[in-house]
């Protein structure tokens with residue numbers, strides 16, 4: 001399909017004899033906003049790293065922007081993907097100004113040195129920081145920011161290179177209720193922007209899904225339990241199967257909540273023969 005951004009075909013990732021991902025088929029197209037849900041160890045981060053072109057699968061094939069991984073120079077393609085993940089251990093230096101922590105993404109470096117930046121880069125970095133509620137922090141040192149502020153700065157940095165795909169690994173984890181809601185409000189605006197890149201957001205919690213997510217992928221033990229339009233996928237049956245406990249799920253004004261079901265959900269109907 002012309003607007004397919006990333007496509008995984010029968011992707012398997014094995015490490016030390018363990019299958020982190022098994023036979024995963026999944027694709028993300030322009031304009032889509034995905035949430036990837038699953039319990040600890042389901043393979044969510046691994047999936048994101050494969051989709052970002054940062055981890056080469058043991059089996060199967062990955063096409064990123066129409067190019068097959070393994071046949072192209074990945075440095076070119078990675079530039080077109082904004083990735084925010086705890087799996088990326090490098091962070092801006094503690095004494096870096098917040099504006100520079102975002103600006104330096106233009107050169108893929110951490111810590112401003114002698115690189116040249118145009119006024120347009122400065123304006124873009126400042127605008128992205130404002131978009132994610134960090135307009136008052138431009139002159140602050142990165143090391144003085146709260147966890148919630150750092151997460152929003154990391155998203156602004158990931159968007160600095162104007163990526164076509166943005167991958168966010170648990171952006172709301174560790175945030176207090178106010179910080180989580182502030183972040184989700186920003187992500188809701190982002191999701192509603194038709195000019196924004198395709199987005200994939202990883203989470204453990206349906207409460208952390210921003211309004212405007214269009215698709216969901218449920219992962220368990222490295223395998224897809226369900227994937228498709230969010231309203232069809234985020235239902236009690238697949239979610240219970242994914243997390244291994246009987247769950248009931250409610251939706252209100254585009255937000256979701258899940259809790260242990262009073263009664264186990266009815267099994268999914270078998271597909272007609």
Ligand SMILES: Nc1ncnc2c1ncn2[C@@H]1O[C@H](COP(=O)(O)OP(=O)(O)OP(=O)(O)O)[C@@H](O)[C@H]1O
Nearest residue numbers: 015016018020038039040041042043044045046047
């Ligand atoms: N080198 C490795 N060898 C063996 N197992 C590994 C290796 N690296 C990761 N794993 C395992 O692969 C599984 C998937 O890891 P991954 O980080 O992708 O899961 P996740 O769904 O993101 O988990 P979490 O929600 O806890 O962050 C985990 O059980 C992890 O322990």
